[in-house]
Amino acid sequence: MLREKVKQAVEILNEKDIDMWLTFVRESEACYDPCLSLILDTNITWQSAFIITRCGKTIAVVGSLDYERVHLTGLYNDIRKYVGSFKEEFIRILNELNPNKIAINTSRSDYMSDGLTHGMFELLMDFTSGTEFQHRFISSEEIVSALRGRKTATEIARIKAAIQMTEDIYSQVSGFIQPGKTELEVAEFILQKVTNYGVETAWEENSCPAIFSGPDTAGAHADPTERVIQKGHVLNIDFGVKKDDYCSDIQRTWYFLREGETEAPDIVLRGFNTIIESVQMAKDAIRPGISGWEIDKIARDYIVSKGYPEYPHGLGHQVGRSTHDGAGMLGPRWERYGNVPYLPIEVAQIYTIEPRLPIEGYGVATVEEMIVVTEDGCEWLSRPQKEIFLI
């Protein structure tokens, strides 16, 4: 799998006309650079450089004690080890290769391309001080976001498997939830299934699943509580698994019928259907080349046109080794998102679509679907929820 990604990295370097991709890291167990998982399947302790060149050279500079484990990955053909000084060996390589552009692991907007700490950046500047290399550094965000975003067939298959498992678990949840159960009980039920399947949750277990029941719920990103599910509640679950290193991220919504009801009240249906329609409109518009913000705007404007407040987050994010997989997103042009909503959508990227709106007195209406971008549009990866589930 990583060999596949390293090979893909070489192609991307050629496409982007960049000579060298340099990932500079240390003590990866303490502070992990998220791009490292694409090019190395072990941890390192001392200052280390992982270099991939457009000619296909793979070079590592590592502390002597890390040599063996990096060697065993089989990903780096040329491994230079040092004891006291990283700088010497590193500068020797730069002199040997004389790269024109050196893409380093830093980015303002894409947190997945921003693993270089500022202290390490300063060291890099020190090491190259007085050399012409210092003026050749650029951000590797273009490389990392392409490498992370453009899923190989193996990666797509793994994500499909994670989605399949998530949908299996959701179908069991429908048989379990009922008025009188607490959010925490539902969470425990789901976590037990995760354990039974021998996988992990897609993000930290405290809030995976996240469960939001009724009108007084906290909104996204909070942990399940002792709140008791009641008739007349809308219930929303946000959940995914990580299987073979790849994630799913799906939300589903239920309504708990009150005595005498045979379907959800109009106000609930109207809210839920507005969500479903906005998801479909966004899905229909996704195609390679369009910017993420344009897709976000379609769903956002539609929801607002129906009289609801706009959702306080982006419409969707990429999914891969992480649930929030960084780089290009379907998001509004807010300052906090930097340049990522402007990045063009590319073939083989995988996105969520997850608008949300409040239904006063009932709860939150939302679904979260996953799609993969194709040559001329996109395809569902999840089986989209079209009707609110009734209990």
Add this chain to the structure above:
Amino acid sequence: MLREKVKQAVEILNEKDIDMWLTFVRESEACYDPCLSLILDTNITWQSAFIITRCGKTIAVVGSLDYERVHLTGLYNDIRKYVGSFKEEFIRILNELNPNKIAINTSRSDYMSDGLTHGMFELLMDFTSGTEFQHRFISSEEIVSALRGRKTATEIARIKAAIQMTEDIYSQVSGFIQPGKTELEVAEFILQKVTNYGVETAWEENSCPAIFSGPDTAGAHADPTERVIQKGHVLNIDFGVKKDDYCSDIQRTWYFLREGETEAPDIVLRGFNTIIESVQMAKDAIRPGISGWEIDKIARDYIVSKGYPEYPHGLGHQVGRSTHDGAGMLGPRWERYGNVPYLPIEVAQIYTIEPRLPIEGYGVATVEEMIVVTEDGCEWLSRPQKEIFLI
């Protein structure tokens, strides 16, 4: 526990004459700032600032979706939430408090104080551009290393409990290992104990325990292999557990008697005893105020004086929430260690002492002990190994 650390942080700010400690982070699940674990027990997604002032104010600026979970930690009295722009609320706080010095989460030498990515540093410079605050930033390494290093009574008790459990497991290992078993079998035995005790390994499971048998072993930081333990081998295990968030890190050494032997050969004893003597000499010299490199030098010089090569790493590191807990270390003045070997040792810090030397034809001799610094010296936390274990 974290309330204890936040209170300690305020004392440290006063001691160091720093008005404000600012930890600026985003997407902590993707790229975790290791200092965050001292001041927050949840993850955050959007750009967030965690501020502690010398007056004892605790302020957080977080995305609206992260508000609830940060609120529930109970650690921040004043939580400002935002949707589109972090900058506005952040600058408002700086104007309200007008701090003279703002310590931020960056450091060249201490990886545990260096969680601010370079991309985030650039954002911070953008946000404060044109204000006088931009000239008031300093590194928080002094704060973080004091806060991390100076263990509270609760922290010391937790580390003692982790050490106790590690020693229990080691005593069971002695009954299990014998010639004919592979390194991997020994590792599996230990990992099963870790599972039984309901704890985690102190570092990643692939190399915890690390097991080095015989003359052809890889040296530190490599994973256990199919290598078969044989009579006449020296065997070294490096292992620890993480219990209640705190780690242990201890190494032990065995010798496998050949037919007719009743003790280890002289060459093995001489190597092992040189290690034990160097550990004792280092332990005797440790006291508050002395620099780590001076302690390293005592053990290093002694080992070299006995005709062995110097060990290719530092003599010891701090242990806490992480096995490699950063900041001041007992290490040589090598470029790669930056300023950390120069930092003065402080009361209530916990260090390992772990020199190593090769015994030609037999394997590696090493022990790793743990000590806590006291007012006038230091005390063993581990029960020191004084004789090589014979099987």
